[in-house]
Amino acid sequence: MGFFDDVGLAYGRTASEQMRLWAHLNTKLAKLACRRNFLLHCRTTGILPRHIVQNIKCLTNLLSDDAENNRKNRSYKKVFSNNKKLLKKKFLALKKRKIQSIQIRDEWLCNLTTTQIPTEVKVILSLGPKFGVAPLPVKDIPIKNIVADVENIINLAPITRQNILRAKCTNAITNFVHNSKMTHNFEHYLLTNARRFVKTHDDLVITPADKGNITVILSTEQYEQKMNQLLQDSSVYKQLRRDPTNEFQCKNNKIVKQLKDKGFIDASMARKSTTYKAIPPRIYGLPKVHKADIPLRPIVSTIGSASVELSQFMTQILTEAFSDFHDYTIAESFQFASKINNFILPQGYKLISLDAVSLFTNISLELVIQIIQQEWSRVSQVTTIDISLFLTIIKFLFESSYFVFKGSFISQIFGCAMGSKISPILANIVMSVLLKYCIPLLPFQVPITYQYVDDLLLAIPEDRTATTLAVFNNYDPHIKFTAEEETENGVPFLDTKAIRCAGNIVKLDWYQKPTSSGRYIHYSSNHSWAMKTNLIKGMFRRIKKICHPDFLHNSEEKLLKIFENNGYPRMFLNRCLHSLTSDQVNEVPQIRTSTLVEPATHDKYVSLPLIPPLTAKLKIGSTPCLDLTWFIAFHVRTVSLCMLDRHHNV
Incomplete structure (x- = not known):
């Protein structure tokens, strides 16, 4: 006889049925209590179980007021424990499926440590x-x-x-x-x-x-x-004994006062450029994962520093003065595409790319002063500042290039600081002067010469790479170049690849460097739909304006795959792609100049x-x-x- 039969013989049939019902409810309560904990855990982590997603009616009134007292029962604990394990396994499976649905790529994260990342x-x-x-x-x-x-x-x-x-x-x-x-x-x-x-x-x-x-x-x-290791280069950096912030702050305010007293700036600009609570610039490094040993690129944040406003003031003057000085400079890919697509190279010519090595930190003060003196007629047209004071300010901006790292103050004794507001315009001016000096020295015609910051694209005879590199490297003892020759009849420039096709016709293809991870704003990100849609349309429109028709289809498929890797549904991408009208695709790109607007x-x-x-x-x-x-x-x-x-x- 079983347990309930014994209870029936000893206490009657009614007692046996009540005991059987109690055991059934006890087991049910254990399962429901465990189910309740599972649902609460899902709600906390934002995971929706399938029965909720499929609109199945949820369980309600899971526990009664006296359910806690029944937890001590052995059968209740056993059933609760078994169901807890099953539901935990189910929860982990749901979490794994949810993580996989986000669609991330291994190349988006580079772990250089031995620490295991969950x-x-x-x-x-x-x-x-x-x-x-x-x-x-x-x-x-x-x-x-x-x-x-x-x-x-x-x-x-x-x-x-x-x-x-x-x-x-x-x-x-x-x-x-x-x-x-x-x-x-x-x-x-x-x-x-x-x-x-x-x-x-x-x-x-x-x-x-x-x-x-x-x-x-x-x-x-x-x-x-x-x-x-980066800061130990004694030719570029020097350790300082104390914080020079107050000293540079006083010099900055003195120069600003001098500019105001002579009428070169108004009172509003003087108040903006004068500071009494400057902080030292900070340096940090960004890992160059595409290079051996992964060195750091130094970036100096000058926000709040003593000379940041004066540097911005000088940048505006130089930008306006040299707005029409850059004969070979390309402002953007659209301008480059309009000039080089379907360009026919002379027979025996090829394309090469020259890259300046650490351009900013290799621009000397002497070279900058020499260029400003030679081109002072340009500068004098946009400012009434006399040349001696102007060069004094330039010298001050170079000398005030310092930063703090882990409590130590370090001065950059050579070159322009990465992060300084005046560095980009000085680099652009130096490269323009360099090109105007070097191109006439080459013993051959150069039908293609384009420059974007420290990158150059040239068309030269097939056997003259060494000659070209020697001419450019002899311009300044500090500025050196490396050459990249054609690979599969093409060289990269900006976000394009100039390809020399049959008949020496140059055609452009959209290009991403091997170091590019292809990571954009993810589909799951809390950004507006308008921003996500405009990102996709803008990229497609960019490709249509850059690419030669021969490469357009492959580039579009490549971009579709990249956005799919960022979680975007293919149907959504196709809808954005087909919404681009022919008028938008064929419109003439607006060419931006370096003039401040x-x-x-x-x-x-x-x-x-x-x-x-x-x-x-x-x-x-x-x-x-x-x-x-x-x-x-x-x-x-x-x-x-x-x-x-x-x-x-x-």
């Missing part, structure tokens, strides 16, 4: 610093800041409309705060795990690579060793955070009421916040 952390780091996670209502959204931003925008409207706008925006924000619920998604779960991992592993440095849009993980020891005085630019339920209402409610040009800059919570903090702390 899968959840790899996913969020691989998505990159531009990936956005939607902020949780109330918890992560600074309502006070939103109110302040909205009030600032309303103040730009006509006074007669301000109260109406204020009432509408107040109503929208109030409804959002009261009606919003705390909804988690899987990206929040990943971000929480990534933050926890970064916090517990303070010996890691997470930073973007120098090229290729790759996230790199180094140990603090590796990073400091590479930085120290100041925005119109009536244009106003404002920003609001991208909060899907709220931002659209505020934008719709305010835009039609103002006669302004609006630019909505979306503030998103990304991994870059912790990446930058970790990087600068090092």
Whole structure:
């Protein structure tokens, strides 16, 4: 006889049925309690089980008030334990499937350490610093800041409309705060795990690579060793005994006062350029993952430094003065494509690419002064500053090139600093002068000569590479070039590849360097649909304008594959591709020059955070009421916040 039969004989049939019912309910409660925990775990991590996705009715009233007392029962614990294991296995399978659905690539993350990175952390780091996670209502959204931003925008409207706008925006924000619920998604779960991992592993440095849009993980020891190796070059850097910030701040203010007293700048510009709370520039390095031993590219952040405004002032003068000086400079790929597509090279000619080695840090002060003196007639047309004071300022900007690293102050004794505002225009001027000097020295005609910053594209006779390289390397003892010859009858330049086809006809193809990871804004990122759509259309439009028709189809398929790797559905991509009209494709590209174009005085630019339920209402409610040009800059919570903090702390 069984247990329930014995109970029936001893206490009656009714007692036996009640005991059987109790045992059944006890088992059911154990399963439902475990099921409840599974559903709560899914809700916390933002994972939806299949029965919820397929609109199957959810279980309700899982536990009664006295269910906790039954947990002590042995059968209850056994059933609970078994179901817990099954549901845990099911949850892990759901999480794995969800991670796989995000579609990340191994080449988006480069781990140079021996530390094992959990899968959840790899996913969020691989998505990159531009990936956005939607902020949780109330918890992560600074309502006070939103109110302040909205009030600032309303103040730009006509006074007669301000109260109406204020009432509408107040109503929208109030409804959002009261009606919003705390909804988690899987990206929040990943971000929480990534933050926890970064916090517990303070010996890691997470930073973007120098090229290729790759996230790199180094140990603090590796990073400091590479930085120290870089800064030990005594020909470029020198250790300082003390902080020179106050000294350079006084010199900067003295120069600004001199400019104001002589009437070269107005009082407003003088106030802007004068500083009494300057901070030293900071240096950091970006890993060159495409090179052996992965060295660092030094970048100096001059934000808040003593001479940053004076450097910007001089940059504007030089840019305007040399606006028509760059005979060989290409401003963008569209201009390059319009000039070189279907260009016929002379017989016996080939294409080569020359690349200046560390151009910025190899531009000497003496060379810059010599060029300015020779071309002073240009500079004097855009400024009334006399040449002696102008050269004094240039010399001061070179001498004030210093930075701090781990509490040590280091001066850059040679070259322009990477990160300085004046460095790009000086590099462009030097390269233009170099080309004007070297091209006439070549013992042959050069039908193609194009320059973009430190990259050159030349067409030369097939046996004259060494001669060309020697002429360019002899211009200045510090500026040296490396040559890249044709590979499969083509050489890369900008984001194109110039290919020499049959009949020596040059045709352009869209090109990405082998170091490129192909990472763009991910489909799952908290960016507006308009931004994602414009990104896709802009890339397709760019390819259509650059590529020769012979290479267009292959380039489009390549771009489609890249966006598919970023999580975009093929149907969505095809719809964006086919929405491009023939007028948009065949329009003549607008060629930009290096001349500074100041925005119109009536244009106003404002920003609001991208909060899907709220931002659209505020934008719709305010835009039609103002006669302004609006630019909505979306503030998103990304991994870059912790990446930058970790990087600068090092």
